[in-house]
Every structure is written in C-alpha cells, then in structure tokens.
Amino acid sequence: MKILWFAVFWLGLTLSHVEGGVYDGFKIYELATKSRSTGVNLLLSELVKNESYYDLYSDNGAAAHIMVHPEAQPEFIELLTGHTLSYKIVNHDVGLTLRRQFETNRMLRNWYPYQGRLGTERYYSQEEINQYIEQLAQEHPSRVFIKTVGKSYEGRWLKTIRITNGDGRANKNVILMDGGFHAREWISPAAVVYAIGELVNNYEAHAQLLLDYDWVILPVVNADGYEYTQLSEDTRFWRKTRQPSSVECIGTDPNRNFGFHWNETGASSDPCAETYAGPRAFSEPEAIVVRDLIHSLADRGKMYLTVHSYGNYILYPWGYIDELPDTWEDLDEVGRAGGDAIKKATNTTYQVGCSTTLLYAAAGASDDYAFNAGFPISFTMELPAGGPDFFDPPASDIDRLVKETWVGIEAMARKVIEKYPLN
Template sequence: MTVWWLLLALSCLGLSAGLQKSNKYEGYKIYEVSSKARSVALEEALSELVKNASYYEVFSGFKGGNSAKVMVHPDEQISFVKLMDDNNVVYDILNRNVGLTLSRQFETNHMLRQWFPYNGRLGTERYYNHDEINQFIEDLAKENPRRIFLKTVGKSYEGRWLKTVTITNGDARRNKNVILVDGGFHAREWISPAAAIYLISQLVDNLQDNADLLQDYDWVILPVVNPDGYEYTQLSEETRFWRKTRKPSSPDCIGTDPNRNFDFHWNETGASSDPCSLTYAGEKAFSEPEAVVVRDLIHSYVDRGKMYLTLHSYGSLILYPWGWTEGVPDTVADLHEVAAEGQNAILEATGTEYLIGPSTTTINYAAAGASDDYAFNAGFPISFTMELPAGGTGFDPPASDIDHLVKETWVGIAAMARRVIQKYPLA
C-alpha cells in the first residue's frame, strides 16, 4: 500500500466513525453458495427466491455447478440460511454488512475527488464521472488533432451526450481496419469505463510501444454507453447497485437492461418482460437510445470492423457468441484462438485466471439481445464480452484496485488485438 493510500484509509476510518448512518443496504449480507452438493431442487428454490428483487439479488450465476453469490435482505437471512441447511449446502458469508461497505467506499470516493481533481488527464487514483470522461477525450482531441478524432454519436434519455474517440497513428491513411470498444453498459460496473479510459491513454501516450496496434487499424472507443445510469449510481450508497438505464419503463419502474435490448433474438431467453426486473429487455428492441447509439456504431464500422469488444464486470471471463443459445458459430475456432491470446497474456503477466468460451455454456445462462451477439451477426468476425475480475462486494472494486485491474485488462486487450491484426490484415 502506498503512503497516500494508507493516509486515506486512516482518514476514512475517522470519518466513518463520525458519519455512521443507515442506508438501503444496511445489514444486507452477501453469501457465496458452494457448487458442491447442489441439487436440482435447490436450483429451483434459488430461482424462485431471486425473483423477489426486494429481498434477493444474485451477483453471479447459480446454474451448471457455479458458485452463487447472493445478496440477501436482513429480513430474509434466517430463511435463506435455513434453505441452505435443509439442502446440506455449504455457504460462506462474503460480506456481513453491505451498507457499511458502501458507506465507507463513498466516503473514500468523496475524499479522492478532492485530492485528485480533473487536471486534463484521468489517472487510476479514483473513479471519474461522465462529464470528466467526456472532457478528457475532448481535451485529448484538441491536443492531438492529427491523431485523435472526437465524434458526438448520440444522446442518452436524460440528455447526456455520448461521444466516441477515434485513435489513429496520425498518418492520415483512410479506410483502415477498425477495433470498436465500449464500456459502461451496466451502470454499477464502474471499473468498465475506467478500463476504457486506460485503454485510450495507452494508445495515445505510448505510440512507440503500440505502433503495431495502430499501423493498419484505427480504434473507436465509447467509454460510457449508459451515462444516465452511471451517474445515478454515483449519487449515494442507496443507488450504487443500479444496473439499468433511467428511462421509465412502467408507472412503477424505471430502466431497461441495455444489454438485452438489441434486435437479435430479442427477449427470447435470458431476459425479462417484467419492467421491474434487472434484465428487462425493454418494451421493444432498441427502445433505449443508448442501445441505438451502439447499434449505429456497429453498422457504421462493420465493413472495416474486425473486433468488437464490450467491457463489463464481473467474472474474469472472455465470452464470445452465442449468448442466446447453447450453439456456437461456425467460426468458433477463430473466436477461441483470439480469446486464448488474452487469457494467456493475463495469466502470464499477473497470474489471474480468465475463463474463456461461448457465453451461454460458459456462464451457464442465456442472455439474448446482447450487443456482442448483435455485432457478430452484423459482420464483426471477432466479438467479445470481457468480464473484469470482481472486487469489493463484486461489482464495486475499491479505488485502490483500479490501477492493477485496468493494467491487467490492457494486457489482455493488447494481446487479443495483436492476434486480430495478424489474422485480419488490411486488404
């Protein structure tokens, strides 16, 4: 731990002592349910329990033998533990008070914003809001007018501008191949935009080291797909785990899962028609303006696009199509080959083990209407969802983890991109 992180930790301990207050998640616990001795009856029981979003939320899948991480309301913890005991299921308590964890994180983030105000660059000391991210890419484009090109590609439901940055090597050659990257689909996954920012910085600031990545390829990056949700999660501990967009979906509920809103096997499986569900697919495909922006980007670059990469959290996974079915594309060998490059590079660099494979069978649940399936079907030969490692309670790595997580992610992205460039040279 660096000196300044130690000082910050001590400061926040003192601040916590003086500012303790209850919040929505006070007393919530997160349980990890072992994959051993799991029964079909238990799977069905869990499936029914988690339909009650007021008391349960699953943070990772519980099908196909995976361990499940489940956040449980205080009023339901006795019932949950009894269910586990009745089924002879081993479980651990990963977090005994989610509310306290989130309160401390928010205090830390507040102090970090004061310690590290935006100064023209985005470091890895803290998480940045959407305005700061947009300002960052605007400033980069002004500083590097021959290499970096800013484009406003749409507007969110609440009126926030979505902007892409195109990074080149400045040789002014037209019609290069394209790698398209986006982050921030799901609001609570703050590490995703942070990884996109670090990717941008690496390509801009380290041209000599990354010359091969820009010789025949341009990179187009949309750091935050869902800025309304992303900003909402930064309001307080109460909103930290918000996942969806912010457009009202019914008189009583708000938001759609933008990664279930794409018009490719939309709402067939792994999505919900309930407007209050975390995986609500929307009233129709492309009902969300944010999903429309990504759709239009995919079609804008599909003639030159060779890899589409969408950054998510969490799971330490590199997933490729299909997400709507257990089947795989005819070109599964190409997809697996490129994913394996990222997997091996990360393992060698940091020791982190990523799991790779087709979405449905790798995570053991379907997710129809997702952007990676849509991009692949549209014509991107390589299309991945990269789920970054867990941190904090799962979706909320503390700021002290940002640096190593984004650097690790970059190692995998760069390795995959280099293999893509070899496989798909500029015609």
Template sequence: MRGIIQGVLWCTIWCYCMASSQANLYKGYKVYELAASKARSANLDFMLSQLANNRTYYDVYTSGSPAHIMVHPDAQPQFVDLMNEQAVNYKIINNDVGHTLRNHYEKNQKLRNLYPFEGRLGTERYYTHDEITQYIENLAQLYPDRVFIRTVGRTYEGRWLKTIKITNGDRRANKNVILVDGGFHAREWISPAAAVYAIGELVENYETYADLLLDYDWVILPVVNADGYVYTHLNEDTRMWRKTRQPSSESCIGTDPNRNFDFHWNEEGASEDPCAETYAGPKAFSEPEAVVVRDLIKSYAKVGKMYLTLHSYGPYILYPWGWTLDVPDTVEDLHEVAQAGYEAMFNATGVEYEIGPSTEVLYVAAGASDDYAFNAGFPISFTMELPPGGQHLFDPPASDIDGLVKEAWIGILAMARKVVEKYPLA
C-alpha cells in the same frame, strides 16, 4: 423443493409491509457465496432462478458454483433455512452491504478532493462521465492529427455520448477497426476505468503500440449508459443501480441495455418484468443508448474486426452465442483470440480468466450487444468481464483500479495483436 422456495418467496409481502424506510438503503444486506456438489448444481441453478424473481429481497449476481447472491435482512433466516434444507454450502462474504457502500462512497468523495480533475485521468479514483468526456476532448486538442471525437447520440436524460477515434495520423481511408465500449451496466465502474486506461495507452504511448495503429483504427465509447453511471455516483443508496434511467412502467425505471438488442430479443435470459434487472424493454432498441451502440456496430460492420464490450464481474472472456447453447461455425477463431488474452494475463499476473461461449460459461443472455455485433459481421466479438473487487464484488476500491485495468489492458493488447495477425488489411 418448489414448496420450500415458494414459502421463502411468500414472505415477501409481509416483509415488505414491515420494512421501515432507512437512511441507508442496503443496511444489513448480506452477500452470500454458494457452492453445491456437481449432482446438486442443477438444483442450485433452479433455486437461484426462482429467488431472482423476488427482486425486492434477492439480487442474484452470478449463477453456477460458486454463485453470489445479495439478500435483504428480513429474508436472511428463510434463505439460510433453504440452503441448509438443500445441502448447499454457503458463506457470507459481505456482512453489511450498506456499511461497505457507505465506506466506499466516503472514500471516493475524499479522493475526488485529493485528486481533482485537471485535464488528465489516472487510476487514483473513479471519474465521472463529465470528466471522462472532457478528457477525451482534451486528447483531441492535444493530438489533433491522431485523435478525433464524434458525437454519436444522446441518452434518455439528454447527455451527449461521444466516441474517440484513435489513429496513427496517416488519414488512410477504410482501415480495419477495433470497436470498444464500456459502462453498459451503471454499477460496473471498473468498466469505464478500463476503457479510459486503454485510451490513454493508445494515445499517449503511441510509439509502443504503433503496430496496432498501422492498419487499424480504434473507436472507443467509454460510457454507454451515462444516465445510469451518473446516478450511481449520487450516494451509497444509488451505487448498485444497473439499468438505464428511462421509466419502464408507472412504478419502475430502467431497461437492461444489454438485453435490448434486436437479435433474439426478449428470449431466454431476459425478463418481461419492467422492474427486473434484466428487463429487455418494451421493444428492441427502446433505449437510446442501445441505439447508439447499434449504429456504431452497423457503421463499422464492413471494416470491423473485433468488437469488445467491457463489463464486470468475472473474470471471463465470453464469445457468442449468448442466446443459445449452440456455438458459431468459427468458434475456433473466437477461442484462439480469447486464448491469446488469457495466456498474456496469466503469464503476467497469474489471474485466470475463464474463456468460452457466454451461455456455457456464464448464463443465457439473449439480446446482448456481443451477439448482435457478431451477427452484424464482426468476426471477433467478446464480452470481457473484469474480476470482482472489494467486499461487494461490483465495487472494487479505488486502490484496486490500477492493478485491474493494467491487467485487463495486457489481455486486450494480446487479443488485438492476434486480431491484427489474423485479419490483415485487405
């Protein structure tokens, strides 16, 4: 099997030299869904790990069965041969990624014209980093007794990162804290959308959620990787960018900010290759965006009861550990809170989030923010991966936003209420 895979990988040099520049970077790319029998699942995981090393022609979205992988047009014949040789079932779920991204980009442009930013944010379209920042600043002006904005740092390209602190206005000190962030990975637009929806619910529907703000404050950073997020809004060719925008080598840009935390940094599940999607960085906390989240976690560690980082795609609610197959001694507490979110969403919409330790449910991911927060003192620390959407999975159409973020909020709400119950104010 190794020989077959190496044959597929060696075509890279020839393919790269023969590939011509295109106006549409992803024209002809396909996304495949792969499934293997239980007996062959280990072989599938091995193949995917090998193909992931060939970053020019393969982008592995998820492992396991089913798994998803995007394949360059020039590598598709060899890829199909490999799947057939190894008896892996496959189907094409996106026949032309470039066409899909172009179509979505044009629709998003039209929606921006149809729904211009007027101070409030809805779920009609995806909003820019500047619009999101302006929105939370507007909320602070409208609700000065309950909402507070804090500038917590700057990105590599100089964009200010700001948190919104949502309270009930009683100004009591040392309340418990729920810390939420979104937008770690640039292409996961539904993540900031979910964070923004949570902000709107807590602030503008305060009476409904007064119980969650009695002894708790919420601190939310809607977009961690603002440089990358802005970059993905430029055109369809940049839409799938994942990392930060700080140069990582002479020829490559960006670090995976969710592999950049100084807790089992640069171990399994992270890459030392500066061009890889999961590059851990030249050192822990090399990325200013990761430093911002680190400092937030450390500043709230004594009063923080839940850390929640929003990603896509899943649907998963993942808890520590992500660096090892071992689980924490308090795994029952983690599972109890995750189960509350699962049941609430399933009862409301029928969606089934898979819950469990990150490494067991998804894959190994050392150096991630949820492990760091848990180790720092947050008793509940989750990565919530929202469901996929659209043909490209990472690119839910705007028409899906409303349903996805409302569904996620149901789960977040249930988990928060369980946390309030389990961890009352001392």
C-alpha cells in the same frame, strides 16, 4: 452439469425494490457449487424470484453469491441448514460497506480533482471522461478525433474517440470498443479509459496496433445510469438505463435491448426486472447509438469488444442460444490469446468460451448483434470481481485491474491484426 438457474436469474444488486438505507443489515452469502444438488438449485431458483428479499448476482463456477434482506435471513439460513448446504457470509452489512466506500470516493474526488488528465487514483464521471478525450484530441490533432454520436435519455452527450497513427490513410480496418453498458460496473469505463491512454500517450510502444487499424471507442454507453450510481450509496448498484419503463419502474437493461433475437432467452419482459429487454428492440437511445456505430463500421470492423464486470470471462457468441457459430475457432483463438497473456503477466485466470455455454444466456446483447452485423471477432470481457460487494473494486485496485485488462486487450488486438491484415 450446467446450472441453468444461474443463467435465468442473473439479477444483480437491484435498487428497483429498495429505498435509501434499506441496505443496512443486508448480508451477502457465498454458496459452494459442489454442495448443491439439482433439486436444491431448483428450490433456490424459486426463492430468488422474490427480488424484494433475495438478489442472486453471480456464479463463477465454484460459488454463487446471494444478497439477502435482513427479514429473510432466518428463513434462508434454515433452508441452507436443512439441505446441508455449505456457505459463508462474505459481507455482514452491505449498507455499512457502501457508506464507507462512498466516503472514501468523496475524499478521493477532493484529493484528485480533474486537471486535464485521468489517472487511476479514483473513478471519474462521464463528464470528466468526455473532457479528457477532448483534451487528447486537442493535444494530438493529427491522430485523435472526437465525434458526438448521440445523446442519452437524460441529455448527456455520448462521444467516441477515434485513435489513428496520423498517416491520413482512409478505409483502415477498425477495432470498436465500448464500456459502461451496466451502470454499476465502474471498473469498465476505467479500463477503457486506460486503454485510450495507452494508445494515445504511449503510441511508440503500440504503433503496430495503429498501423493498419483505427480504434473507435465509446467509453461510457449508459451515461445516465453511470452518473446515477455516483449520487449516493443508495444508488450505487443501479444497473439499467434511466428512461422510465413503467409507472412503477425505471430503466431497461441496454445489453438486452438489441434487435437480434430480442427478448428471448436470458431477458425479461418485466419492466422491474434487472434484465428487462425494454418495450421493444432499440427502445433505449444508448442502444441505438451503439447499433449505429456497429453498422457504420461493419464493412471495416474486425473486432468488437464490450467491457463489463464481473467474472473473469472472455465470452463470444452466441448468447441467445446454446450453440457455437461456424467460425467459433477464430473467436476462440483470439480470446485465448487475451486470456493466456493475462495469465502469463499476472497469473489471473480468464475462462474463454461461448457466452451461453460457459456462463448464461443473454439474448439481445451487443456482442451477438455486432457479430451478426459483420464483425468476425466479437467479445464481452467480464473483468474480475472486487470489493466486499464484488461489483465495486476499491480505488486502490483500479491501477492493477486496468493494467491487467490492457494486457488482454492488447494481446487480442495483436492476434486480430495477424488474422485480418488490411486488404
């Protein structure tokens, strides 16, 4: 039976209600889905409305993860015990793990400074990623082209890389891909950057992917938020943009800010909520950039892919309603090509299906918008969890995860090219 409260309260590890250091003593609990009744789910859904003490941020179909403030832990344990709910503590001190991770990341930045190439040894800044794609364009002037497509709220340049085979033919089909919608999901830009490297530097192996198709890629959508998460352990789990949304709260969920069924199911009108849809559709300059990209490419665009984490999902529309589009079988075929390829290569299982039916509602998201604008294939790809807080795969896992992700992306692209040949 679908547990609706997970769809409503995908809150994430918010920083809107905590100051620096308050993560000390926070614990993350894992609750088994099979041990919960509908009544208990409703009770917990009411409990986690108090974002100052509870953050629910996942349900993978088998278990849910909730971060709990130290002051609320006795009450929470009493609730679980009283309802005979099975649980385990999967992180005993979130603050401690965050400090350790940030120290490791600091050392890795010193050990692996940017020198014109991006490897998988560490996570890179948005500025370093921009420098990297510009360097690729300089090295491959006939195949790689950079375009500045806008600015973030804080003034960071948002740039796309267009990758071609260099034959100069115009009006090819297009695959549009982006990463970094949600600030804390560092593995997303890492996976997108790896895909860029494969298409550019390993061209011979992927020539078919570029014969009749160009790839247009925006590596980091939410540049301000992404940079903010790299300031300290106290900002690591910021999710939203950085444009003030009210006197008290900052940021909008850019993936609820698109003007297709904006601010409906799965989005919030509360400026302090993690899924805040914004004061109006396209209030965020970052969402406007993606919107304009979608429309500029919709006549040739065949697949839109936005990379997120976490959850092992390949999700397709609709996200605003619990219904399948008329062409859902085409979406499912392409998505399963990616999931099957990953399963065969690494034995990692991805669930493939309609966003609302399989996971949760998310009205105002970019995948619905692109699909409605004319992209016949449109996906949100949720990469696997990592690290003690699930949104934070350690640097040692980057190489494995980005290579695995590329297996799925390549397989989906090949299926799209087969289904939608150049006219």
